[in-house]
Amino acid sequence: MKRRVFNFSAGPAALSKEVIQQAADEMMDWRGSGMSVMEMSHRGKEFTEILANAKADLRELMSIPDNYKILFMQGGAIAENAIVPMNLIGRKPQPATIDFINTGHWSVQSIEEAHKYAKVNIAASSEDAGFTYVPARDTWKLSQDAAYVHICTNETIGGVEFNYTPEVGDVPLVADMSSNILSRQIDVSKYAVIYAGAQKNIGPAGVTIVIVRDDMLGHAVPACPSAFDWKQVAEHDSMYNTPPTYPIYIAGLTFQWLKRIGGIAEIEKVNVAKAKLVYDYLDSTGFYINRVPVADRSRMNVPFVLRDESLNAKFLAEADANGLVQLKGHSSVGGMRASIYNAMPLEGVQDLVAFMKDFEKKYG
Amino acid sequence: MKRRVFNFSAGPAALSKEVIQQAADEMMDWRGSGMSVMEMSHRGKEFTEILANAKADLRELMSIPDNYKILFMQGGAIAENAIVPMNLIGRKPQPATIDFINTGHWSVQSIEEAHKYAKVNIAASSEDAGFTYVPARDTWKLSQDAAYVHICTNETIGGVEFNYTPEVGDVPLVADMSSNILSRQIDVSKYAVIYAGAQKNIGPAGVTIVIVRDDMLGHAVPACPSAFDWKQVAEHDSMYNTPPTYPIYIAGLTFQWLKRIGGIAEIEKVNVAKAKLVYDYLDSTGFYINRVPVADRSRMNVPFVLRDESLNAKFLAEADANGLVQLKGHSSVGGMRASIYNAMPLEGVQDLVAFMKDFEKKYG
Missing domain, CATH: 3.90.1150.10 (Aspartate Aminotransferase, domain 1)
Structure with missing residues (x-):
């Protein structure tokens, strides 16, 4: 007799029971293919369909405008802490400046990694109160010419969350949404880049979702590995390197579940x-x-x-x-x-x- | 009625039927935990055990000496094409030189990416014959002071394979073994670094195995993302960023299957x-x-x-x-x-x- 518990893990986290059940049912033979999804060539017709559906469903769920690409990458938000600056600082003369709003543990991680690639300006911080609040927009001290402004929209450790999308004018707004993506309605068009490790609201650890506005592509610094250059990834439809096929399949099942429930x-x-x-x-x-x-x-x-x-x-x-x-x-x-x-x-x-x-x- | 086919994909590729069956059986409730493995915190006791067993089994299967670390990373061999030089060129004055043996498509990919980080010396190549053979060791023209020598031990497209481990003296030998790891006995101690995307002989796409000798750690260039700095990854036991837990679990099942069959x-x-x-x-x-x-x-x-x-x-x-x-x-x-x-x-x-x-x- 199998049991199922209520699992309050911060991530990797519980997935919909319907999703897990479907994955179990389809494990030995995905819809008559005679294979598990994890055994399929990523370039075959079966997986190509899985990837295309996952992208289309995510675009529909989040109302992602046509001038944004959806990328399936690897390394999670921690890897993106380096990948984001490597892709964006090239928009400005070097060394570029990045504005950060520091709301907790995950903001701090992003800030520490950014020091490798750029000048860092902490435009606002709640460190003074142990990261128990989100600094109000009118207290932020943004730079004159930042490459971008970075926020973490939900901090899993402090338990604080942006309940609004900040206005930052023409400066690109970049958000780590790992822990609240798909949980609330947001206006994607207010962001230049949204990234999220899958392992909280999307699927298994091992796939990162990057939603990137077209004008943010093509600025990678020379040292950026090709596999993490968003332009390369976009041009190869997330197949510059072999994508994490099974985690993408589970993410796709989660998107379908979300659509079914409204x-x-x-x-x-x-x-x-x-x-x-x-x-x-x-x-x-x-x-x-x-x-x-x-x-x-x-x-x-x-x-x-x-x-x-x-x-x-x-x-x-x-x-x-x-x-x-x-x-x-x-x-x-x-x-x-x-x-x-x-x-x-x-x-x-x-x-x-x-x-x-x-x-x-x-x-x- | 489910069917199973014989799947000759070059990768992602067929997995043992026993492994897939076990994964299906354990999907809803991993051994009384009430959770799927993909829902478990990577730091919980259940997954910690899965990771430790996978490492121990791989070490036993390949007789990996104690002075080598086993890392579970992300991005596949294509990402390692950048990650390897970023971790190793720091051993030499810049710009460092890397010696490559060019035996086909995957060697070429490694070479092209390496140009971003180092001087490249093609010490031997079979391009003259359409990559249909492996250049004999006595024809190689190695540099005087290369950071390392890189080989791809099996080329999936040309269908050529090293049937021996080349002697390269004191220069570190680095091998992309994505497509023949675990398929034949090798002497790990002759290599400084072995890396392999999992999706041929190990498990699902989305996890990369890196086997690295201790003296190769700690030489990463400043621009190397922390999540891809082998020293960081080793010090955090492959948990610097959230590891791809489910692909690692499947890899572990494959290691156990290999042990069972001898x-x-x-x-x-x-x-x-x-x-x-x-x-x-x-x-x-x-x-x-x-x-x-x-x-x-x-x-x-x-x-x-x-x-x-x-x-x-x-x-x-x-x-x-x-x-x-x-x-x-x-x-x-x-x-x-x-x-x-x-x-x-x-x-x-x-x-x-x-x-x-x-x-x-x-x-x-």
Whole structure:
């Protein structure tokens, strides 16, 4: 008898049960081909169709304008921390300047890597308050001539999220959306580049989605590896090197699942409801604590601590025994974290809150 | 009713049926965890165990000495074409020189990318004969002070393979073994670096294996992205960025399958038998032609043409109808190609040769 748990991992994270079931059913024989998707030539008619459908479905889901390319790459957001500057600083005389908004762990990672390639200007930061908020747009000190402005739209560790798309004029806006892509409606046309590791809201680790406006192509510095030069990747329709075919297939199944349930408008409603359920409960008790101001709270990652930290291990063990797994907080901040991405059903969050209430009754 | 075909794709390629079946069985619930492997945190106890076992099994299979690290990376061999020089040229004053042995399409790709980072010396080449042979060691003109010597041990398009490990003295020997790793016994200690995209003999596209001697770590040039700096990757046990967890899991299942059937010594016997079956038949007829001299023939990829090329489409269609798929040759050379990696059973090659004989009788 197989069991399925509610998996609150920050990533790689839970996928839709329907997606996993379909992948299992199609493993030995993808639709009469006699092969698993992972055994197919990437240039064969079967995989070519899988890739084309995944692209078309993502374009439809996010209303991606025609003047943007969708690339399937490798290395995740951490690799893009180098790949983005290598592709964009060539737009400006060297050394170019990059403006960063520093909202937490993942912003810091992007900033540290950018130092290899450019001058860095921290235009705004919430480091002063332990990365518990998103600096308001009117406090940002942008450079005169930056190659681009970089934001991380959701910080998985601090649990803070941009609830708006900032206006930055003519400067290209680049966003690491790894942990909230497809979770809420956004206007893609306000961004020059959006990138996201797949392993939170899209599919398995090993594929990176890059959505790039056409005028951002063709500026790579000479040292940029060809496989990571967006122009090369775009011209070869993500087949400059062999793409991660199986992760792309799973991403495509996720896109189809999202379309079936009504697209981003519908999943956003579920995400709002899930987040409200947890935060309302957190705000109603002093037994658990979340420190992020209401306006900046992430819908995707809810970090919280127990007032009595000595109960941490007991909380995790009892949660696990109740089929609520991977709730341990990031090692840098401790405590707990419930990551409630698209694939987490409302039922999972209801179970979590019910468990948290019981635990409070027992030990509060 | 699901069907399974014999899949002769050059890569992504067939995997062991046992591996695919196990992956299907474990998809919804990996060993009582309640999760698919692709949903697991890479830092959780379940995946940590999967990664450790995969490394240990590969080390055992290839008898990899203790002073070599095993890295799981992303981007395939095409990305390594940049990553290798970025990691190794720092060992020498700039600009460094790299010696290449040019044996075909994949060597050429490595050479072209290397021009971005170093001076290139083509120490030997078989381009004069359309890449149909491996230049003998005593014809190589190595540089005085190369950062390393690069070979591609098996060329999938030309169908030529090194049947020996060349001696190059103290200069580090670097090998792209994407298409023949694990297919034959080699002495790892003769190489400084071995790299291989997984999608031929190991697992799904999206994971690259790098086996690197300790003294090759720590020489990356400043522009090398941290995620591709072997030293960083080694120090973080392949978790500097989120690794491609599901492809690594499948690679691990393949390693376990190889161990069950007796390791590389045993699979090499099967590979020798499979190759002999096809080449013996090719040599017995003028209906099909392979142009590679016997000594340099690849055991993994058997390209051949029909004497009457107008029969190509008919050959492919009838083969496909007989469950023998993806036999079309690479677009740059035309004709046919039977890729018969580790996962292709002897039975598949027997079926192929029987079909080829029938086809010859019908149209010869």
